[in-house]
Amino acid sequence: MKPSDIKMPPPRGLSNSDRLQPGKPFWFWLWLGWFVFLLPAEVGAQQDVPPIRMGITPAIIHDQYELLTKWRLYLEEKLGRPVEFVSRDSYRETIDLLKRNKLDFAWVSSFPYVYLEHNRRVRLLVTPVYQGRPYYRAYLIVPASDLDTRSFLQLKGKVFAYADFYSFTGYVIPRYQLQQAGEDSAHFFRKTFFTSGHRKVIEAVGHGLADGGMVDGFVWDALSNIRKDITDQTRIVSKTQEFGFPPIVAQVSVDKDKYAAMQRVLLEMENDLEGAKLLKQLQLDRFGPPAPERYREVHKMMQAVGDL
Amino acid sequence: MPFLDLSFRHKIPLWGGLLIIITAFAVSASLVSEAYDELQEDLLLDAETLGQSLTANLFPAMLHDDTWRTFEIIRASIDYVKADNTNAVKLKTILVVDNALRVVASAHPKMAPILTDIRQLSPEYADLADWLAKTTGAETREIILPNSKHIYFATPVSQEGLHLGTLIMVYPEDVFWPRFAHILWHGLLAGAFVLAILLPLNWYWGQRLAIPLVQLTERMGEMGKKWPERLNYKAYGHNDELGRLFEAYNQMLQERKTKEALEMQIVQSERLAAVGQLAAGIAHEINNPLSGMLTAIDTLKCHSEVNPQTLKTITLIERGLGQIKETVGALLVEAKLKSRDLVPQDIEDVLTLITPMASKKALHVSWHNSLNEGIPLPATFVRQIMINLLLNAVQAADRQGEVAFEIGVTDKQLQLSVTNSGKMLSAEQITHLFEPFSPLSEGGARPGFVGHLSNRASIRRTHRR
Numbered sequence: 128m129k130p131s132d133i134k135m136p137p138p139r140g141l142s143n144s145d146r147l148q149p150g151k152p153f154w155f156w157l158w159l160g161w162f163v164f165l166l167p168a169e170v171g172a173q174q175d176v177p178p179i180r181m182g183i184t185p186a187i188i189h190d191q192y193e194l195l196t197k198w199r200l201y202l203e204e205k206l207g208r209p210v211e212f213v214s215r216d217s218y219r220e221t222i223d224l225l226k227r228n229k230l231d232f233a234w235v236s237s238f239p240y241v242y243l244e245h246n247r248r249v250r251l252l253v254t255p256v257y258q259g260r261p262y263y264r265a266y267l268i269v270p271a272s273d274l275d276t277r278s279f280l281q282l283k284g285k286v287f288a289y290a291d292f293y294s295f296t297g298y299v300i301p302r303y304q305l306q307q308a309g310e311d312s313a314h315f316f317r318k319t320f321f322t323s324g325h326r327k328v329i330e331a332v333g334h335g336l337a338d339g340g341m342v343d344g345f346v347w348d349a350l351s352n353i354r355k356d357i358t359d360q361t362r363i364v365s366k367t368q369e370f371g372f373p374p375i376v377a378q379v380s381v382d383k384d385k386y387a388a389m390q391r392v393l394l395e396m397e398n399d400l401e402g403a404k405l406l407k408q409l410q411l412d413r414f415g416p417p418a419p420e421r422y423r424e425v426h427k428m429m430q431a432v433g434d435l
Numbered sequence: 436m437p438f439l440d441l442s443f444r445h446k447i448p449l450w451g452g453l454l455i456i457i458t459a460f461a462v463s464a465s466l467v468s469e470a471y472d473e474l475q476e477d478l479l480l481d482a483e484t485l486g487q488s489l490t491a492n493l494f495p496a497m498l499h500d501d502t503w504r505t506f507e508i509i510r511a512s513i514d515y516v517k518a519d520n521t522n523a524v525k526l527k528t529i530l531v532v533d534n535a536l537r538v539v540a541s542a543h544p545k546m547a548p549i550l551t552d553i554r555q556l557s558p559e560y561a562d563l564a565d566w567l568a569k570t571t572g573a574e575t576r577e578i579i580l581p582n583s584k585h586i587y588f589a590t591p592v593s594q595e596g597l598h599l600g601t602l603i604m605v606y607p608e609d610v611f612w613p614r615f616a617h618i619l620w621h622g623l624l625a626g627a628f629v630l631a632i633l634l635p636l637n638w639y640w641g642q643r644l645a646i647p648l649v650q651l652t653e654r655m656g657e658m659g660k661k662w663p664e665r666l667n668y669k670a671y672g673h674n675d676e677l678g679r680l681f682e683a684y685n686q687m688l689q690e691r692k693t694k695e696a697l698e699m700q701i702v703q704s705e706r707l708a709a710v711g712q713l714a715a716g717i718a719h720e721i722n723n724p725l726s727g728m729l730t731a732i733d734t735l736k737c738h739s740e741v742n743p744q745t746l747k748t749i750t751l752i753e754r755g756l757g758q759i760k761e762t763v764g765a766l767l768v769e770a771k772l773k774s775r776d777l778v779p780q781d782i783e784d785v786l787t788l789i790t791p792m793a794s795k796k797a798l799h800v801s802w803h804n805s806l807n808e809g810i811p812l813p814a815t816f817v818r819q820i821m822i823n824l825l826l827n828a829v830q831a832a833d834r835q836g837e838v839a840f841e842i843g844v845t846d847k848q849l850q851l852s853v854t855n856s857g858k859m860l861s862a863e864q865i866t867h868l869f870e871p872f873s874p875l876s877e878g879g880a881r882p883g884f885v886g887h888l889s890n891r892a893s894i895r896r897t898h899r900r
Contacts, residue, residue, distance in 0.1 A: 286549055318550055320502035327503060335545035336506050
């Protein structure tokens with residue numbers, strides 16, 4: 128809210144009859160002018176606190192606008208300052224914003240975190256805990272009507288949907304697996320395309336636009352809870368090993384107090400009623416403390432496919 | 436034809452109703468036909484608008500080989516149409532093909548997988564591919580393939596001379612039907628509403644026009660069998676041709692009734708004249724022996740000594756014969772009527788005469804004679820009337836019934852009353868009451884009564900002369 132938007136109540140004790148009228152003593156007008164001059168500055172001082180800008184990516188179901196609004200208001204209340212969510216459909220845009228210091232925090236996939244952390248652009252803030260563990264898996268999915276596909280390699284010559292150029296589960300893992308199998312990812316599929324999101328990969332596979340796709344297991348599970356009709360159009364062929372859950376990171380320039388405040392609020396969400404309710408809607412157990420070692424495997428695989 | 440032979444009561448409303456229905460159907464059919472043409476034009480317009488809108492967004496997506504974006508664009512159109520609950524024309528599917536006619540994206544990828552040559556989708560798509568290969572242009576084209584159940588619209592995806600492919604929109608052949616059915620349904624409802632108003636009105640006016648005609652026809656049909664009733668003006672109440680026809684009918688009916696009454700009077704007069712001539716002839720024949728009998732009685736009274744009882748009887752016979760003479764004399768038109776005045780003894784004579792007959796039927800005779808002195812009325816006529824009335828009453832009364840007689844003078848008028856128990860006269864009998872030799876006498880019901888009344892009528896007429 129801009130200072131000019133603030134509606135000032137009339138000064139206490141000043142009735143309509145006390146307003147500018149001939150016959151008032153000079154000291155009265157002097158006092159009133161001074162009061163009016165100082166009051167906007169006082170209010171503006173509170174409003175001039177820059178908002179915390181937090182990036183939201185398709186690492187979660189980022190089009191749950193009502194839930195995200197509730198979460199933002201919750202964070203504003205706990206932090207005592209404005210919070211802005213900056214939602215982008217592609218990781219590339221969020222990475223750029225973090226690089227250009229336009230975001231304080233961001234909930235990103237493992238790939239952007241490792242990539243940005245490798246370039247000393249971010250620090251790990253918290254890791255979400257899902258189904259009791261701070262890990263997630265990638266799911267290989269095919270259309271529900273495809274009952275033949277049993278392995279990833281059976282999709283050779285088919286149409287494959289990638290989530291994002293900077294997605295770990297949606298882009299790195301498929302290429303890594305093909306590399307491990309001795310296949311060339313550039314020619315293994317008949318055609319590939321990007322959808323800019325795990326949910327859209329699920330939809331592309333469900334509609335039959337793609338013959339297969341690799342998606343964030345957390346997104347698939349979460350979507351199956353709120354839009355089962357979409358996930359029912361797909362079939363999970365296989366699940367990968369566990370990887371560190373897409374974390375919330377802090378831009379390196381975020382000062383310690385802001386970092387600590389945000390980390391504290393997130394870690395304590397599970398302890399209050401409203402926070403626990405939001406976590407349940409986000410389909411998470413809680414936020415856990417940072418542990419960079421959980422992402423070593425991600426780092427290794429990105430290096431293997433040449434993304435790092 | 437049986438229908439044409441129907442009564443106007445049914446034929447006029449039916450004809451009117453038929454014409455209204457035919458008119459309503461003709462107007463509805465015209466409107467529906469026009470609506471169908473407009474639907475066809477709307478479809479082309481919708482397809483052109485949608486095609487231009489979609490291709491504007493598809494061009495950059497195809498240019499960047501963004502398969503998902505291409506899919507999202509066309510899928511959104513299908514989802515919107517599917518979610519639209521109105522009767523807008525429904526797209527069946529949308530395809531985007533490249534210049535080699537391979538599927539870039541399809542709203543239903545399972546039906547048309549990407550990268551598939553559309554010739555391989557179905558023979559119909561093969562025909563479509565041939566058609567697309569032959570034609571060029573930047574506008575949306577409507578394609579109707581023979582024996583196809585679909586209508587195709589093809590819009591090139593191109594900008595500034597760069598042609599990336601073609602957008603193909605597929606509509607079912609019966610695309611108009613939901614909207615057309617909607618229009619048709621509304622048309623039918625409106626038509627039914629109009630018919631619901633017009634048909635009862637037509638029926639009402641038809642009946643209003645036909646019923647007077649039917650009444651007129653019925654009345655005319657009754658003519659000759661019996662006198663029909665007059666037509667009620669209120670049944671129609673207008674001064675048009677039908678109203679004037681009513682008036683003419685009533686006037687004609689009145690004139691015919693008057694004419695017939697006149698004819699009946701003439702016939703009756705002629706009949707009475709004939710009867711009079713006959714009666715005059717008979718009277719002459721009776722007069723001769725009667726005069727002899729009266730002379731003999733007079734001689735007997737003058738030259739014989741008879742006891743009082745016999746004398747009374749002879750006197751009674753003499754008065755009776757005198758009455759016969761006067762009656763016969765009355766029948767002679769040219770005879771002058773002479774009679775003595777009525778005296779109370781005449782009344783008692785009548786009682787003496789009818790008592791034996793009344794006794795035979797065990798009748799109770801109530802007799803009240805209030806005459807104390809003679810009155811200047813012809814005794815013969817009055818006695819004749821009394822005897823006839825009383826004899827008729829005795830004959831008509833039931834056995835052990837009652838006959839009442841009363842006579843007196845009130846306001847210088849002689850009034851007498853004869854009543855008896857028994858059946859009343861019928862309307863037909865009353866009609867012929869004053870006719871001599873009427874069929875009533877043949878039935879033997881009350882010949883004397885009839886004769887009496889006939890005489891009374893004759894007497895009255897005589898006095899009027």
